[in-house]
Amino acid sequence: MALAGTDLATGLRALxxxxxxxxxxxxxxxxxxDETERGGGPDAPFFPPQVVVLPERVDQxxxxxxxxxxxxxxxxxxxxxTGLSGGALPVYGGIALGLERLGRIRSIDARNLVVEAEAxxxxxDLQRAVEAQGLFYPPDPASRDSCQLGGNxxxxxxxxxxxxxxxxxxxxxxxxAVLASGEVIHTGGKNRKDVAGYNLTQLLVxxxxxxxxxxxxxLRLTSLPAATLTMILPFPALAAAARAVETICAEHDPAACxxxxxxxxxxxxxxxxxxxxxxxxxxxxxxxxxxxxxDRLLERAELLAAAAAAAGAGEAMVAYDAAEERRLWAIRxxxxxxxxxxxxxxxxxxxxxxxxxxxxxxxxxxAADRHGxxxxxxxxxxxxxxxxxxxxxxxxxAAWHARRDAAEGELFEAVAALAGKITGEHGVGWTQRxxxxxxxxxxxxxxxxxVKAAFDPMGxxxxxxxxx
Amino acid sequence: MALAGTDLATGLRALxxxxxxxxxxxxxxxxxxDETERGGGPDAPFFPPQVVVLPERVDQxxxxxxxxxxxxxxxxxxxxxTGLSGGALPVYGGIALGLERLGRIRSIDARNLVVEAEAxxxxxDLQRAVEAQGLFYPPDPASRDSCQLGGNxxxxxxxxxxxxxxxxxxxxxxxxAVLASGEVIHTGGKNRKDVAGYNLTQLLVxxxxxxxxxxxxxLRLTSLPAATLTMILPFPALAAAARAVETICAEHDPAACxxxxxxxxxxxxxxxxxxxxxxxxxxxxxxxxxxxxxDRLLERAELLAAAAAAAGAGEAMVAYDAAEERRLWAIRxxxxxxxxxxxxxxxxxxxxxxxxxxxxxxxxxxAADRHGxxxxxxxxxxxxxxxxxxxxxxxxxAAWHARRDAAEGELFEAVAALAGKITGEHGVGWTQRxxxxxxxxxxxxxxxxxVKAAFDPMGxxxxxxxxx
Numbered sequence: 001m002a003l004a005g006t007d008l009a010t011g012l013r014a015l016x017x018x019x020x021x022x023x024x025x026x027x028x029x030x031x032x033x034d035e036t037e038r039g040g041g042p043d044a045p046f047f048p049p050q051v052v053v054l055p056e057r058v059d060q061x062x063x064x065x066x067x068x069x070x071x072x073x074x075x076x077x078x079x080x081x082t083g084l085s086g087g088a089l090p091v092y093g094g095i096a097l098g099l100e101r102l103g104r105i106r107s108i109d110a111r112n113l114v115v116e117a118e119a120x121x122x123x124x125d126l127q128r129a130v131e132a133q134g135l136f137y138p139p140d141p142a143s144r145d146s147c148q149l150g151g152n153x154x155x156x157x158x159x160x161x162x163x164x165x166x167x168x169x170x171x172x173x174x175x176x177a178v179l180a181s182g183e184v185i186h187t188g189g190k191n192r193k194d195v196a197g198y199n200l201t202q203l204l205v206x207x208x209x210x211x212x213x214x215x216x217x218x219l220r221l222t223s224l225p226a227a228t229l230t231m232i233l234p235f236p237a238l239a240a241a242a243r244a245v246e247t248i249c250a251e252h253d254p255a256a257c258x259x260x261x262x263x264x265x266x267x268x269x270x271x272x273x274x275x276x277x278x279x280x281x282x283x284x285x286x287x288x289x290x291x292x293x294x295d296r297l298l299e300r301a302e303l304l305a306a307a308a309a310a311a312g313a314g315e316a317m318v319a320y321d322a323a324e325e326r327r328l329w330a331i332r333x334x335x336x337x338x339x340x341x342x343x344x345x346x347x348x349x350x351x352x353x354x355x356x357x358x359x360x361x362x363x364x365x366x367a368a369d370r371h372g373x374x375x376x377x378x379x380x381x382x383x384x385x386x387x388x389x390x391x392x393x394x395x396x397x398a399a400w401h402a403r404r405d406a407a408e409g410e411l412f413e414a415v416a417a418l419a420g421k422i423t424g425e426h427g428v429g430w431t432q433r434x435x436x437x438x439x440x441x442x443x444x445x446x447x448x449x450x451v452k453a454a455f456d457p458m459g460x461x462x463x464x465x466x467x468x
Numbered sequence: 469m470a471l472a473g474t475d476l477a478t479g480l481r482a483l484x485x486x487x488x489x490x491x492x493x494x495x496x497x498x499x500x501x502d503e504t505e506r507g508g509g510p511d512a513p514f515f516p517p518q519v520v521v522l523p524e525r526v527d528q529x530x531x532x533x534x535x536x537x538x539x540x541x542x543x544x545x546x547x548x549x550t551g552l553s554g555g556a557l558p559v560y561g562g563i564a565l566g567l568e569r570l571g572r573i574r575s576i577d578a579r580n581l582v583v584e585a586e587a588x589x590x591x592x593d594l595q596r597a598v599e600a601q602g603l604f605y606p607p608d609p610a611s612r613d614s615c616q617l618g619g620n621x622x623x624x625x626x627x628x629x630x631x632x633x634x635x636x637x638x639x640x641x642x643x644x645a646v647l648a649s650g651e652v653i654h655t656g657g658k659n660r661k662d663v664a665g666y667n668l669t670q671l672l673v674x675x676x677x678x679x680x681x682x683x684x685x686x687l688r689l690t691s692l693p694a695a696t697l698t699m700i701l702p703f704p705a706l707a708a709a710a711r712a713v714e715t716i717c718a719e720h721d722p723a724a725c726x727x728x729x730x731x732x733x734x735x736x737x738x739x740x741x742x743x744x745x746x747x748x749x750x751x752x753x754x755x756x757x758x759x760x761x762x763d764r765l766l767e768r769a770e771l772l773a774a775a776a777a778a779a780g781a782g783e784a785m786v787a788y789d790a791a792e793e794r795r796l797w798a799i800r801x802x803x804x805x806x807x808x809x810x811x812x813x814x815x816x817x818x819x820x821x822x823x824x825x826x827x828x829x830x831x832x833x834x835a836a837d838r839h840g841x842x843x844x845x846x847x848x849x850x851x852x853x854x855x856x857x858x859x860x861x862x863x864x865x866a867a868w869h870a871r872r873d874a875a876e877g878e879l880f881e882a883v884a885a886l887a888g889k890i891t892g893e894h895g896v897g898w899t900q901r902x903x904x905x906x907x908x909x910x911x912x913x914x915x916x917x918x919v920k921a922a923f924d925p926m927g928x929x930x931x932x933x934x935x936x
Contacts, residue, residue: 162661179915193630193893454919454922
C-alpha cells in the first residue's frame with residue numbers, strides 16, 4: 001500500500017509545504033540513525049526513511065498523520081535522535097516525523113508553577129527559561145543540551161536528579177498529542193490533581209511514540225533549590241558502596257546518588273587526571289544534596305562522610321564552589337565519552353530494586369566475562385539504574401554482534417532474577433524488544449498490545465518498537 | 469443474559485465457597501449504598517446488587533470475573549464504600565465484589581523502601597505498619613481510618629498531604645489486577661524507574677474499577693519526617709488568603725496547605741469552640757510543615773506569620789505540641805461533620821490551577837446563590853482542590869435534586885472556564901459522569917472509551933461509571 005518515495009514526498013508537500021518535506025539522500029541518511037550504538041560507524045543500526053517531514057505546527061502533524069493513515073504509511077516520530085534503544089529509527093521506512101520545529105515555549109505560568117512547551121524544545125533551553133524566573137524543571141538526561149522534550153516524554157527520560165525528583169513523568173500534568181487518525185487530543189491540564197477520566201497523560205509518557213505523537217506538554221515546576229552541595233565518596237569495596245547507597249537514600253534524600261564501579265573509574269582515569277585516592281577505589285559515589293542553606297548541607301556532608309568512613313570509605317571530596325562542583329561532576333559525566341574513547345559499545349539500561357545494586361554489577365561482569373567482553377558499569381545508583389556498557393574492543397562485526405547479544409541476554413536474565421527490569425530510562429525501542437518478556441508477563445503483554453490497537457488500529461505509529 | 473439472583477448466588481458459591489457469597493437482604497442493602505450523599509437517608513442513591521461476593525484470594529477474584537464474563541453479569545468492585553461519587557454503587561445490579569477480605573500486607577521491604585499490600589488493607593493500618601519501621605506512606609484521605617487501599621487506587625485518592633507528596637498515584641510502583649476476562653496481570657514492580665512497556669500502572673490508578681479489579685499494589689515509601697509543625701493563619705479577606713497560598717506553596721513546600729472560607733469557619737464554629745479571632749476571619753489557612761529540625765520549622769513559621777501579617781492576617785496560631793497539633797487539625801478535619809450536622813449535602817470536588825482558588829470560591833457562592841442554596845467551601849488549597857458542599861436545608865426531594873443539579877452544573881461550567889476539572893480526588897463515578905465533557909474534549913473522551921473497550925470488551929466492569 002505504501003507509496004514510492006517520490007510520490008510520498010509530493011503528496012506530503014501538498015499538505016505541509018515544500019520546506020517541511022525532505023527527501024534528499026543526506027536528510028534520509030541523517031534521520032536513519034540515532035545514538036543506539038555509540039561510535040558504531042557502518043555497523044550501527046541504520047534505517048533510512050523514505051521521506052523526512054519537519055512540521056512547524058500541530059495542524060501539520062495532524063495532516064501528516066491523516067495522510068499516513070489513509071495511505072497506511074509507517075510514521076516514526078523523532079526528537080533530536082539522542083535515543084539509545086533505536087526508538088527513533090524508521091525500521092520500516094516510511095515517514096520520519098521530526099518534531100524539532102515545534103520548538104516554542106508557549107507559556108511560563110509562575111503563579112501556578114507550570115510551563116507549557118512544545119515537543120521540539122531542547123530540555124536545557126526549557127530549564128534555562130524557567131530558571132530565569134527562579135523556577136526549576138528537575139529532569140536532567142545526560143543529553144539535555146541536545147535532546148528534546150518530546151523524546152524525553154516518549155522515553156520517560158530521567159538522569160541523576162530523578163533520585164530525589166522522579167523521572168520526566170513526575171513533572172507532566174498534561175499533554176497535547178496527535179493520534180494515528182490525525183485527531184488532536186488534550187489530556188490533563190494545569191491542575192495538580194485530576195481524576196476526571198483515565199490518566200492518558202501517564203500512559204502516553206514512556207510509550208515511545210507508538211500510541212500518539214506528543215506535540216506539547218504542560219509541566220509542573222518547583223522552586224530552584226537555594227543551596228546545593230556535591231561530594232564524592234571513594235569506597236574500597238563495591239558492596240560497601242552499594243550498602244551506603246541504601247542508607248544515604250533512606251536518610252538524606254539526595255538529589256543525585258551516582259556510582260562508578262572500578263572499570264568506570266579506570267576508563268575515566270584514561271581521559272582525565274584523577275586523584276590517586278579515587279583511582280585506587282573499587283567504587284565511587286557522587287552525591288548531590290539540595291536544600292535551603294549551604295551550612296546545613298555541609299553539616300549533612302560531614303555526617304555522610306563520617307558514616308562512609310565507618311564503612312571503610314576514603315576521605316570525602318566536597319566541592320566548595322561551583323567550579324569544583326563541575327569538576328567533580330565531570331568525573332561522572334565523562335564516563336560515556338571515556339568508554340567511547342576506548343571502544344564502540346552497547347549500553348544496557350538495567351534497573352533493579354536498589355538493594356540489589358551490587359548484585360547487578362556482579363551479574364554484568366559475569367555475563368561479559370563468559371563471552372570475552374568487558375563490562376563497564378556506572379549510573380544512577382540511588383534509583384537502582386545502571387548503564388552497563390559492553391565493549392566491542394577489536395572484534396569483527398560478526399563476533400561482536402554474537403557475543404554482545406549473548407552477554408546482553410544473560411545479563412537481562414539475571415536482571416529479571418533480581419526482580420529488575422530491562423530498561424529504566426532509555427526505553428525498549430527496537431534493540432531491547434526481544435527482551436521485553438523478561439520484564440512483562442504474557443497476559444500483561446497481551447493487554448499492552450490491545451492498548452496499542454485501541455490507539456493505532458492500523459499500526460502505523462512507530463512500528464517495530466517495544467513489542468517482540 | 470444475566471442470571472436471576474438465586475441462580476447467580478448458587479453459581480458463585482460453587483466457585484468461591486458459601487462463606488464468600490452473600491445474598492441476604494441486609495447484605496444487599498449494605499452493599500447498595502456508599503457515602504455519595506452524606507446524611508442523605510432514603511433519598512440518597514441506592515442500588516442493591518443481586519449478590520455480594522467477598523473473595524479472600526486473587527484466584528477467587530479471577531474465578532468470579534471469568535464467571536461474570538461468561539454470563540455477562542455486571543461486576544462492581546468495592547472497597548470500604550467511603551466513596552463520594554457513587555463509584556462503588558452497583559447501578560446495574562449484578563455482583564458487588566468487595567475486596568475487604570484481601571487484607572494482607574504481603575511484605576514491608578525496608579531496604580528498598582517499598583511495601584506490598586492487598587486492596588482490602590485499611591489505609592491507616594498500612595500507615596501504622598510502615599511507621600513502626602520508621603517509614604512513611606504519605607497519602608492521607610479524610611477517610612483513612614476506614615477506607616481501603618483498593619478504593620484509594622481506584623479513585624487516586626489524596627488528602628491534605630498531597631500538597632507536598634502528591635496523590636496516591638505518586639506512590640504506586642506496581643499493581644496486581646484481574647481483568648474482566650479473569651486473567652491476572654502484573655504491572656511495574658519494586659523498581660523506582662521502569663520504562664519496559666506501557667505504564668499500565670498509572671493508567672489503572674484512577675480508573676475507578678472500570679478497567680480491571682486491583683487486588684494488590686507495590687507502594688513506594690519514604691522516611692518519616694523528623695519534625696512537623698502545624699499552624700493556622702487567619703485572614704481578613706479571601707483574596708489575601710488565596711494569594712498567600714501561592715507564596716507559601718512556592719517558597720515553603722508545605723506538607724499541607726488547607727483552607728476554610730467564611731461559611732466553613734461558621735459551620736465548624738457551631739460544632740466546637742473557636743477562638744474569636746478565627747471566628748471573625750474571612751478565611752483560615754492551616755499549614756503543616758515537615759522537616760528535619762523543629763527549630764528550623766519554627767523559624768519558617770515565623771517567616772510565614774510575618775508575611776501573612778503583612779498581607780493583613782491576624783496573629784498566627786502555632787501548635788507547640790502534638791496535642792495542640794491535633795486541636796488545630798480538628799478545626800479543619802471536623803468541617804465535614806459540621807456540615808453534616810447542619811444539613812444533608814452534596815459535595816463537589818472541583819480542582820483549578822492554584823492561582824484561581826479565590827475565583828473558585830466566588831463561583832461556588834454565585835452558583836449556590838442563584839438557586840437559593842448555601843455553599844460551604846474548604847479543602848486542599850495548595851492543590852487548588854476544594855470540597856464544595858451544597859446544602860439541602862429543609863428542601864423536599866424534588867426541589868433539592870433540581871436545585872442541586874442546576875447549581876452543580878453551573879459550578880462545573882465555571883470550573884471549566886477557570887481551566888479546572890470536575891474532580892481532583894473523588895472520581896467521576898456515577899454522580900459526576902454527565903459533567904465529564906466539561907473536563908475532557910470529544911476526541912479524548914472517545915479515546916478513553918476505546919481504552920475501556922480494549923480492557924473490558926463486554927463492558928461488565930463497573931458499568932454506568934465515568935462515561936456520560
